[in-house]
Amino acid sequence: MALDPLGAVSLQSIMALSGRLALAALRLWGPGGGRRPISLSVGAPGSFGCGGNSEKVKLSLKDVAELLRTRACRRVVVMVGAGISTPSGIPDFRSPGSGLYSNLQQYDIPYPEAIFELGFFFHNPKPFFTLAKELYPGRYRPNVTHYFLRLLHDKELLLRLYTQNIDGLERASGIPASKLVEAHGSFASATCTVCRRSFPGEDFRADVMADRVPCCPVCTGVVKPDIVFFGEPLPARFLLHVADFSLADLLLILGTSLEVEPFASLSEAVPKSVPRLLINRDLVGPFAYSPRSTDVAQLGDVVQSVERLVDLLGWTQELQDLIQRETGKLDGQDR
Ligand code: APR
Ligand code: ZN
Numbered sequence: 001m002a003l004d005p006l007g008a009v010s011l012q013s014i015m016a017l018s019g020r021l022a023l024a025a026l027r028l029w030g031p032g033g034g035r036r037p038i039s040l041s042v043g044a045p046g047s048f049g050c051g052g053n054s055e056k057v058k059l060s061l062k063d064v065a066e067l068l069r070t071r072a073c074r075r076v077v078v079m080v081g082a083g084i085s086t087p088s089g090i091p092d093f094r095s096p097g098s099g100l101y102s103n104l105q106q107y108d109i110p111y112p113e114a115i116f117e118l119g120f121f122f123h124n125p126k127p128f129f130t131l132a133k134e135l136y137p138g139r140y141r142p143n144v145t146h147y148f149l150r151l152l153h154d155k156e157l158l159l160r161l162y163t164q165n166i167d168g169l170e171r172a173s174g175i176p177a178s179k180l181v182e183a184h185g186s187f188a189s190a191t192c193t194v195c196r197r198s199f200p201g202e203d204f205r206a207d208v209m210a211d212r213v214p215c216c217p218v219c220t221g222v223v224k225p226d227i228v229f230f231g232e233p234l235p236a237r238f239l240l241h242v243a244d245f246s247l248a249d250l251l252l253i254l255g256t257s258l259e260v261e262p263f264a265s266l267s268e269a270v271p272k273s274v275p276r277l278l279i280n281r282d283l284v285g286p287f288a289y290s291p292r293s294t295d296v297a298q299l300g301d302v303v304q305s306v307e308r309l310v311d312l313l314g315w316t317q318e319l320q321d322l323i324q325r326e327t328g329k330l331d332g333q334d335r
Contacts, residue, residue: 059296064250064277065312068157073250073275075159076152079266080145083255083280085167087143087303090135094257095281100131107131116229122193125213125222132225133208137168137187141330145254146173147323148306151315153179154322160244164256164263166227174326181237183263185228190214194221201225234262245269251276255302258285279305 067073082092091100093112101112107127114120115127142150150173152158162181163170168188170180182188187201197218204214204223214223228234245251251270258264267285270276275294278287279302287297298305310319 059275059294061277061296061298061309062312064275064296065309067250067275068152069313071157074157075247076157076250076252077159077244077248077270078149078152078161078252078254079163079256079263080149080161080170080254081164081256081258083257083302084143084145085140085165085169086255087145088140088167088169090140090167092255094259113230116227118229118231121224121229122222125224128224129208129213130211132187132227133211135167135187136205136208137172138205140167140169142169142173142326144303144319144323145306146170146175147319147326148310150174150326151310151319151322159248160240162238162241162244162263162266164260172330181235181240183228183234183238185226185235187225187227190223190225192216192219192221192223195219198226199223238262241266241269246271248274250274252279253277253285253287254279254306256280256284279309 068076082090083095086092086095086098091098091103093100096102104112104115104127107115107130108124109115109120109127115131121128146169149158149161149170153161153175158175158179160181161170161175161179162183164184166182166184166186168186170182171177171186171188190199190201190204191197192199195216195218197216204225207214215221216223226235245266246269248270251267251274253267253276256264258267264285267276267287268290272292273294275296276287276292278284278295278297278299280297280299281301282299283297286292287295298308307316310316
């Protein structure tokens with residue numbers, strides 16, 4: 001079975017196995033003959049070791065920081081949603097009042113999710129492309145949250161980042177595509193809805209910005225960015241979750257309502273011994289309906305929560321330096 005540098009199973013090997021066999025192989029296979037689950041015996045607050053059988057007590061954000069700082073956890077899987085991009089100026093979908101789904105009156109659609117439904121798109125692609133003009137990569141910049149995730153990668157702690165976002169801000173922060181699963185697609189490529197030819201998304205930016213529906217240069221069919229619409233299959237890379245969530249030793253979930261499947265179910269795909277940290281305005285998904293003893297929920301503004309975690313990690317200066325460097329690069333590109 002082929003491995004990528006971090007010892008995780010490669011997409012090709014998973015694709016080569018049937019679902020159950022892949023799961024069986026993954027259950028029987030891992031670095032050192034199998035994943036040694038971390039069973040946290042948390043003693044005095046802030047001090048804990050791996051193994052031991054003292055009763056499990058509630059973990060804190062400080063404990064999660066300690067796991068990362070001491071590299072007791074170093075195969076971190078991250079799940080993010082639109083909530084991490086609101087600080088960059090992009091509305092999320094479901095926040096009452098400010099969310100996109102509360103502000104679609106201008107688009108003349110029957111109900112909010114229709115804007116991401118193929119049937120409605122073929123009937124009238126204009127509302128989607130009006131929205132696409134708002135979301136097209138290049139208008140917004142990564143924020144502290146994206147750069148914290150980039151720092152996790154730079155410190156070789158990030159096993160994979162699963163994002164539902166189509167704004168491309170994870171890539172813009174410098175996280176390599178190999179570490180990303182853009183589960184709901186992206187604007188990076190586009191496909192003709194008639195002849196199925198694939199094109200670079202950049203080819204149609206001008207059309208979208210000029211309020212023109214992009215048309216295929218070969219057959220004149222409507223060209224749709226490779227954003228996953230409701231009912232469409234997720235990208236094959238999503239299958240990496242079969243290995244990643246078995247290998248993960250820490251799961252971070254940021255800025256998502258965990259309402260859309262199959263992405264949301266990933267939040268329960270890590271073994272029960274693996275700590276899960278939710279950073280979100282409110283309690284969502286299994287953190288609300290079936291919490292685990294190793295769950296930590298840091299509720300409130302995502303930037304403030306991330307800055308608190310970064311402070312506990314002692315990474316504040318490093319993060320500021322990274323943001324300064326990367327902002328300078330983006331300024332240079334804008335000139
Ligand atoms: N700080 C903390 N939490 C925030 C912030 C913030 N600044 N802004 C938003 N949030 C939280 C919201 O409270 C909400 O719980 O982020 C979550 C965003 O949830 P949604 O708007 O539902 O976005 P998301 O979970 O990404 O939606 C999933 O739905 O329609 C589909 O394809 C679309 O990918 C999208 C999917
Ligand atoms: Zn075509």
